[in-house]
Amino acid sequence: MAYFLQQLINGIALGSIYGLIAIGYTMVYGIIGMINFAHGDIFMVGAFIALILFLALLSLGVTMIPLALLIVLLLAMVLTAVWGWTVERIAYRPLRESFRLAPLITAIGMSIVLQNFIQVAQGARVKPLQPVVTGGYTLFTEGDFAVNLSNIQILIVVTTLVLMTVFWLIITRTALGRSQRACEQDRLMAALSGVNVDRTISLTFVLGAALAAVAGLLYLLYYGVIDFYIGFVAGIKAFTAAVFGGIGSLPGAMLGGLIIGLIETFWSAYFTIEYKDVAAFSMLAIVLIFFPTGLLGRPEVEKV
Amino acid sequence: MAEPGTSFGQRLGPALLDSLLAAIIAFALFSLLLGLRMVDKVTGLTLQPRPVLLAVAVGIVFCGRLLLNLFVWHAEYPLTAPFAKLFTRAPFERRDLIVLGATLLVATLMFLFSLVIIDSAAFELVAASVFIFLGIGLVRRIIVQFFPDLPYGRIFTVGGIAFAVLFPICAYLLEKTFRLGLPLRYLLDLSILVLTYVMLGWGLNVVVGLAGLLDLGYVAFYAVGAYTFALLATHFGLGFWICLPIAGAAAALWGIILGFPVLRLRGDYLAIVTLAFGEIVRIVLLNWTEVTNGPNGVSGIPKPTFFGLPFAPSGDGTFSSFFGLKYDPLQGIIFLYYVILALAFITNLVTLKLRRLPIGRAWEALREDQIACRSLGINTTITKLTAFAIGAMFGGLAGSFFATRQGFISPESFTFIESAIILAIVVLGGMGSQLGVAIAAIVMVGGFEALRHTEGLQSIFGEGFDPALYRMLLFGIAMVGIMVWRPRGIIGSRSPSIVLDEARPIGGGLVREGRA
Numbered sequence: 001m002a003y004f005l006q007q008l009i010n011g012i013a014l015g016s017i018y019g020l021i022a023i024g025y026t027m028v029y030g031i032i033g034m035i036n037f038a039h040g041d042i043f044m045v046g047a048f049i050a051l052i053l054f055l056a057l058l059s060l061g062v063t064m065i066p067l068a069l070l071i072v073l074l075l076a077m078v079l080t081a082v083w084g085w086t087v088e089r090i091a092y093r094p095l096r097e098s099f100r101l102a103p104l105i106t107a108i109g110m111s112i113v114l115q116n117f118i119q120v121a122q123g124a125r126v127k128p129l130q131p132v133v134t135g136g137y138t139l140f141t142e143g144d145f146a147v148n149l150s151n152i153q154i155l156i157v158v159t160t161l162v163l164m165t166v167f168w169l170i171i172t173r174t175a176l177g178r179s180q181r182a183c184e185q186d187r188l189m190a191a192l193s194g195v196n197v198d199r200t201i202s203l204t205f206v207l208g209a210a211l212a213a214v215a216g217l218l219y220l221l222y223y224g225v226i227d228f229y230i231g232f233v234a235g236i237k238a239f240t241a242a243v244f245g246g247i248g249s250l251p252g253a254m255l256g257g258l259i260i261g262l263i264e265t266f267w268s269a270y271f272t273i274e275y276k277d278v279a280a281f282s283m284l285a286i287v288l289i290f291f292p293t294g295l296l297g298r299p300e301v302e303k304v
Numbered sequence: 305m306a307e308p309g310t311s312f313g314q315r316l317g318p319a320l321l322d323s324l325l326a327a328i329i330a331f332a333l334f335s336l337l338l339g340l341r342m343v344d345k346v347t348g349l350t351l352q353p354r355p356v357l358l359a360v361a362v363g364i365v366f367c368g369r370l371l372l373n374l375f376v377w378h379a380e381y382p383l384t385a386p387f388a389k390l391f392t393r394a395p396f397e398r399r400d401l402i403v404l405g406a407t408l409l410v411a412t413l414m415f416l417f418s419l420v421i422i423d424s425a426a427f428e429l430v431a432a433s434v435f436i437f438l439g440i441g442l443v444r445r446i447i448v449q450f451f452p453d454l455p456y457g458r459i460f461t462v463g464g465i466a467f468a469v470l471f472p473i474c475a476y477l478l479e480k481t482f483r484l485g486l487p488l489r490y491l492l493d494l495s496i497l498v499l500t501y502v503m504l505g506w507g508l509n510v511v512v513g514l515a516g517l518l519d520l521g522y523v524a525f526y527a528v529g530a531y532t533f534a535l536l537a538t539h540f541g542l543g544f545w546i547c548l549p550i551a552g553a554a555a556a557l558w559g560i561i562l563g564f565p566v567l568r569l570r571g572d573y574l575a576i577v578t579l580a581f582g583e584i585v586r587i588v589l590l591n592w593t594e595v596t597n598g599p600n601g602v603s604g605i606p607k608p609t610f611f612g613l614p615f616a617p618s619g620d621g622t623f624s625s626f627f628g629l630k631y632d633p634l635q636g637i638i639f640l641y642y643v644i645l646a647l648a649f650i651t652n653l654v655t656l657k658l659r660r661l662p663i664g665r666a667w668e669a670l671r672e673d674q675i676a677c678r679s680l681g682i683n684t685t686i687t688k689l690t691a692f693a694i695g696a697m698f699g700g701l702a703g704s705f706f707a708t709r710q711g712f713i714s715p716e717s718f719t720f721i722e723s724a725i726i727l728a729i730v731v732l733g734g735m736g737s738q739l740g741v742a743i744a745a746i747v748m749v750g751g752f753e754a755l756r757h758t759e760g761l762q763s764i765f766g767e768g769f770d771p772a773l774y775r776m777l778l779f780g781i782a783m784v785g786i787m788v789w790r791p792r793g794i795i796g797s798r799s800p801s802i803v804l805d806e807a808r809p810i811g812g813g814l815v816r817e818g819r820a
Binding site: 034048051052053055079082098100101102104105111112115120122232277278284 | 572
């Protein structure tokens, strides 16, 4: 029981990170109907930016951890958002009227570019960071096994909850959210009613990248090591989460993220850790084949 | 933004502003990731500032954007026009000739300057590229000028085939008679590599180009073929020629097994699921140590024999002793070259034949409009499945060849990046065009491989510069660039598979893949 509870806590923390990345996929898919394959690498870039900012702050003598965390969080969000914007501007916008697979191919190209750019600019070795957020609580002990809830796990879940609420409000209450939902339903009609479609799409990418940066920072704090390759696998799992929850749906992405995180954690805990990615990938195939609309998604009608 | 036709002075202001904005964005992008480098120290990671590199990167963005703004994008007469004209049939104007002449003059001056004064390989490299580019363009223009109606596509194809068939024998004989000192071994290895990718490209072209199914896990079938042969050869001592069809059949079977559940998915979902399958195959190969030997891979895979005659330095019944030749390791490599050439040709011929059969027409119809196909009574599942299986079979054959050529395989060789490279070759070559795929394979694989050995780049970026590191970066940039610049690939139009009255090339606009 204690072991199960511990894995549940670990799975929820991991799932929150996947959920944050999944929101980027789901928003972009909802609005322009493309899989932003480079989004996982935007997450990786965000993690690298966060790490460099941390090191820079440390060398500048900022030792107050909450302050440093806040600065890193905000700056990383802004700088990663610039990356997201640039990727959309360079690789997707020129192809918006092209055939459907064209932006997917540039997205794969962009993913290769981002990975190799980071590898060239920062080296291929893994980058460690000493634990920043330490400590935690022991919930209870059962025999020798103690169930721990660490501060970093609390931080991850709280940050995710806060950001989810903020984003939910943005999408449902603001003008930007309204134009976003309008573009999602009918881009041409939205443009005719005075919505600036290009700007709305750009902002979608900016928001998705900002959330990916948060996920990158949390990943960095949680695991303590990053390399230029983390974006690929995390990206696929987050995409699975987005599809699972129903692509285009914000709460769905979060729910999907949690489920994928739990599946992965329990699989590693009770079966084999080597095949944990196989579990996640098989999950993707099964979900797409049997529930293509996901848990909270709307069925898509195929039209001539 | 300024309209075309406004004066240079009027355009300068907005152009400067726009370039400044681009420079600011570039600074935001690169300030941390390029301007600071994390270095491992005993005390942990420390940051090492690189202001010069950052300044250069931002400067390049600023100047490049400014030049493009002033002379290409909003200019009344884009400076790139004369170069583009080299590859069309439009008549030259006087200013075109001036621009081309000036470029040639600058390149010549650079070349002479380098030759006489500073002896810099970088200058020579740039000048040589300009010469080659202009030379190809001019030769093409002159030929088109004098013989406007020759069937160029056919001449090109026949010439390419003749060259591919004759190249190793001629080069070998020339080398043996005249001792030219050609790097023959390297050239042959490179050609074999390129041909392997040509074959893979043609195989994937059946799936992506003809049937319009985006397959991101093609490397899985390549791996299945390679491992089938490697395991049969090392465990049961079977030879290459027996295992080749078995490997092809195994890959096709896997194509059917993997394809069956996923083929009713939409275009981009299908892409992601095939990607997932590709990764699953790799992870299983990596972890199923009892059978595949895990990350250590399978070694000691035999080479193919020439009708039962092995290529060995000594002993009876070897290739050299049977024909009374002096043993030379190059003979085996030349044989491998012909094996992959034959396999690639078979792939191409089968594809071309299939395109004329009802099944091939069904593939192309499926790519254009899936719902219409279903309404006409085409069984879409069977049609997709055959495309998937045939593509997988060619992947398996190529994988089996890969295993025999390397003599060693490990899961490392079958990562997603391989799938991406093969897909890039198909897409950049122009989906559905066989010639385009071959050209793209030569450019993308051969070109980037040649990059490894270019000395000029070292002199630009310093001695420690390793082009191999930048290979994939350039590859990705090329993938994005070509796609944005020419979404239809290098060869955007192709001749139709069946014609009613006369053969007209199909314009890129008519082809709409993956709409369903």
